[in-house]
Structure formats: structure tokens, C-alpha cells
Amino acid sequence: MxxxxxxxxxxxxxxxxxxxxxxxxxxxxxxxxxxxxxxxxxxxxxxxxxxxxxxxxxxKLDSFVDGLAETNEVTDRAVEDGDIVNIDYVGTMDGEEFDGGSATGQDLTIGSNSFIDGFETGLIGHNVGDEVSLDLQFPDPYPNNTDLAGKDVNFKVTINKISVKTTPELTDQLVKDNTDYDxxxxxxxxxxxxxxxxxxxxxxxxxxxxxxxxxxxxxxxxxxxxxxxxxxxxxxxxxxxxxxxxxxxxxxxxxxxxxxxxxxxxxxxxxxxxxxxxxxxxxxxxxxxxxxxxxxxxxxxxxxxxxxxxxxxxxxxxxxxxxxxxxxxxxxxxxxxxxxxxxxxxxxxxxxxxxxxxxxxxxxxxxxxxxxxTTEASSESEDTTEDTESTTEDTEATTAEDTEATTTEAE
CATH class of the missing domain: 1.10.3120.10 (Trigger factor, C-terminal domain)
Structure with missing residues (x-):
């Protein structure tokens, strides 16, 4: 969303x-x-x-361990729940492509529920190189795009690669090798x-x-x-x-x-x-x-x-x-x-x-x-102008997103 x-x-x-x-x-x-x-x-x-x-x-510990995880390609089996698949897909309604319904080279974690129901589970059991046709329906309501709510859709999905993410066990040795602590x-x-x-x-x-x-x-x-x-x-x-x-x-x-x-x-x-x-x-x-x-x-x-x-x-x-x-x-x-x-x-x-x-x-x-x-900390800031957030924050590469939150701007 x-x-x-x-x-x-x-x-x-x-x-x-x-x-x-x-x-x-x-x-x-x-x-x-x-x-x-x-x-x-x-x-x-x-x-x-x-x-x-x-x-x-x-x-914080979970984030530390997750940051050390390795992603390795799998070539000898089909897609399973939890895999990371790299896919190309084209979405059509009534035979016509629709805005936002297609992409190439996109990584998707199976089971993340990032896509509409049936998309991720529909890839399980398929192999690299397979083209999978998925007849699905957008949920209703669908706040991401109200024009698509409840509509039938077909996705043709090509599986480019299957990978698995391996997270290391948190041990004293892992800490010693990757931090300043023993x-x-x-x-x-x-x-x-x-x-x-x-x-x-x-x-x-x-x-x-x-x-x-x-x-x-x-x-x-x-x-x-x-x-x-x-x-x-x-x-x-x-x-x-x-x-x-x-x-x-x-x-x-x-x-x-x-x-x-x-x-x-x-x-x-x-x-x-x-x-x-x-x-x-x-x-x-x-x-x-x-x-x-x-x-x-x-x-x-x-x-x-x-x-x-x-x-x-x-x-x-x-x-x-x-x-x-x-x-x-x-x-x-x-x-x-x-x-x-x-x-x-x-x-x-x-x-x-x-x-x-x-x-x-x-x-x-x-x-x-x-x-x-005890209390809740204030939002922002972020950051700083992470804490100056404007409506262009998602498209500006050098935004003020991380300027100190206790700032103001000149007129």
C-alpha cells in the first residue's frame, strides 16, 4: 500500500x-x-x-541478526513458502493492461502478503523459467486503488530466480565478529x-x-x-x-x-x-x-x-x-x-x-x-528533516528528511 x-x-x-x-x-x-x-x-x-x-x-537484536543474513540462489527445486522469487509479471483486465499492474525484475517474498490473495500462493510449486497464469480478483474494498476494487484480473508471471534467506544464529562469536563487544x-x-x-x-x-x-x-x-x-x-x-x-x-x-x-x-x-x-x-x-x-x-x-x-x-x-x-x-x-x-x-x-x-x-x-x-517519544523526527517530511519526501533524493526536528524555516 x-x-x-x-x-x-x-x-x-x-x-x-x-x-x-x-x-x-x-x-x-x-x-x-x-x-x-x-x-x-x-x-x-x-x-x-x-x-x-x-x-x-x-x-534491536533481531535487526542486527537480520542485517547479517545471506541470500543464496536455489536452482534444484520449485518455489516454496518463504522463498524470495524474482519475477516479471503483466496484469490485464478484460485483455487490456492496466496502470501499475506490470513490472520486471521484482523481488517478492512468498508469504509476505505483499500482493493480492492468490498471487504468492499461486507461484508455489513452480520452477525457474515457468510462466504462470493467475486468474484473481482484487479485494473490495481496495484502498490502494478504488478503481480496481472487486475487479477480475489476470497476471502472467515469469519466474526468473528463486532464492532463500539464511539468518545466522545469535552467538557470542557472531557478536564478537561484527561488533565492538565480546x-x-x-x-x-x-x-x-x-x-x-x-x-x-x-x-x-x-x-x-x-x-x-x-x-x-x-x-x-x-x-x-x-x-x-x-x-x-x-x-x-x-x-x-x-x-x-x-x-x-x-x-x-x-x-x-x-x-x-x-x-x-x-x-x-x-x-x-x-x-x-x-x-x-x-x-x-x-x-x-x-x-x-x-x-x-x-x-x-x-x-x-x-x-x-x-x-x-x-x-x-x-x-x-x-x-x-x-x-x-x-x-x-x-x-x-x-x-x-x-x-x-x-x-x-x-x-x-x-x-x-x-x-x-x-x-x-x-x-x-x-x-x-515513562512516556511516548514524539514522532519525528525524522530526524531531522526523517524529520522534515514534505509531500515530496518520497521523490526528492536530497530532501531535508534528517534535519534536526527542533527546526523551523525562514520565510
């Missing part, structure tokens, strides 16, 4: 913004005519940290410590997000620069349309993409985009007004450092490439937002914290070994 797209992007520890850059600090002074700041010091908040569980640790227990302990740090970081981001939400709600927003609103809405609408177009090759119509995003018409889409834009502008204008009032500024050295971090992380060769994509002032505003968020948290009041023991990760004595406060 196609991944559900979402208009806008995640910033400021989980709050919405658009994937647009703009005119920079020259706009900041104009925001004050739209914003009356409310209380932004002494904001009460809770900080809760998710406990590390045995399931969390096991999931035993499973030592590796599990390192995983637990890493997860604790991650949970703490996520809780910190969520706390800042909660504080900023309250700060924005305390402010009075009297209006917007309508030209700015129009430009942002038009840009996001164009981005959405481009994304929808890119999914035509997978058999999804424009109406399908609208529906998957929760919209029943283009008018409702534009209304939704406009709401996101205004929420973004609320946050951005408040951010700038607080920074101006408290004298929070950003130096060129701080901006350069942030750009270099991005280049190092994503192996970008030149600053010019970065600025061409993000715009001239993106990273300046990124640093500014981090500083304002830190300032707000430093001047906020922690009023509640709930502690919970993490599950025991040492089988020897069965005792709890760590304590942490």
Missing part, C-alpha cells in the same frame, strides 16, 4: 512547518504587527521518558544504554514541543501577510500535485492520493494546506518575536557549523549544494529556533515526572537494573 503522504513538515520538536525557505531576517520586524506575545516564561510542563523494555532490546550480554547492555539515551533525547524534544505549543496558544495572532500565505499554499499545492503525478506509474489516480491523505476533494486539500500554512506562520512569527524581545541572535560561525554538520552527515560536497536546496537563511533560522526553544525550556517549570522501572535485561538475577520516567 502506498505510504500515506502528509502536507507540510515536522519542526520545532514535532510541530508543523512547510518545506519552504524565504526572505530571512528582513521579515522578522514585520511579524510584530500580527503578534501580541502572551506568557512565555514559567510555562509548566511534564517530561516523561519511555522505559527500555526487553522487547525494545530484542527488536558477548551477547555485553552487546545487550550497550543496546539498552543507547536506547535510554535515545528515549531521553526524545523526551527532551517532546517537552520543548509541549512548551512551545503552550507559548503559541498564549499569544494573540491578529492576521497574516496574505501574499505570503498565498505563496506558501501555492507551493505546497504544487508539491502535492507533483507527488500525486509520481504515483500514476503505480496505478494510483489523483483522487486516490487525495483520499489517502484524508481529503475528499481538491477544495478540501487546499483548505487543509491553508490551515497548515497558518499554523506554521503562527509558530514562526512567535519564534521571531521572542528572539527579538530577548536579544537571541545567531552568529555566522554557528550557522557555518550547522551547515558543515549537514554536509558531513549526508556526504554533501559543497556548501553551494546545501544552499541551493535549502535557501540562504534556512540554517540561520534552524539555529535560532534551537536557541529559542532552549531559552523557553530553561525558563519553564517542570511540574510532574513519573518514574517506571525498565524491564530487567539481566537474566542472572531478574532484578530491575534501570529506572526511567
Amino acid at each position: 502506498m505510504k500515506k503522504q502528509r502536507v507540510g513538515a515536522i519542526v520545532l520538536a514535532g510541530m508543523m512547518m512547510l518545506s519552504m525557505t524565504g526572505c530571512g531576517n528582513s521579515k522578522a520586524k514585520a511579524y510584530s504587527k500580527y503578534v501580541t506575545l502572551g506568557d512565555y516564561k514559567g510555562i509548566e510542563y511534564t517530561k516523561t521518558v519511555a522505559a527500555v523494555t526487553e522487547d525494545d532490546i530484542q527488536s 558477548t551477547i550480554d555485553a552487546y545487550k547492555e550497550s543496546i539498552k544504554e543507547d536506547l535510554k539515551k535515545t528515549n531521553e533525547t526524545n523526551a527532551e524534544k517532546q517537552a520543548k514541543s509541549d512548551i512551545f505549543d503552550k507559548v503559541v496558544s498564549n499569544c494573540k495572532i491578529s492576521g497574516y501577510d496574505e501574499d505570503v500565505v498565498k505563496d506558501l499554499v501555492d507551493e505546497e499545492f504544487k508539491s502535492f500535485k507533483n507527488t500525486a503525478d509520481s504515483y500514476k506509474s503505480y496505478g494510483y489516480s489523483y483522487e486516490d492520493v487525495l483520499s489517502m491523505n484524508g481529503y475528499d476533494s481538491e477544495d478540501s486539500l487546499k483548505k487543509g494546506i491553508t490551515e497548515y500554512v497558518k499554523k506554521y506562520l503562527d509558530q514562526k512569527m512567535v519564534l521571531y518575536c521572542i528572539a527579538a524581545k530577548e536579544g537571541i541572535k545567531v552568529s555566522s560561525e554557528e550557522t557555518d557549523k550547522k551547515v558543515q554538520e549537514y554536509m558531513d552527515t549526508y556526504n554533501v560536497k559543497t556548501k553551494e549544494e546545501v544552499y541551493n536546496y535549502f535557501g540562504d537563511d534556512y540554517f540561520e533560522v534552524l539555529v535560532l529556533s534551537e536557541k529559542v526553544m532552549d531559552y523557553l525550556k530553561d525558563n519553564a517549570k517542570l511540574v510532574d515526572s513519573t518514574e517506571a522501572d525498565s524491564e530487567d535485561t539481566e537474566a542472572a538475577d531478574g532484578k530491575d537494573t534501570t529506572e526511567a520516567t
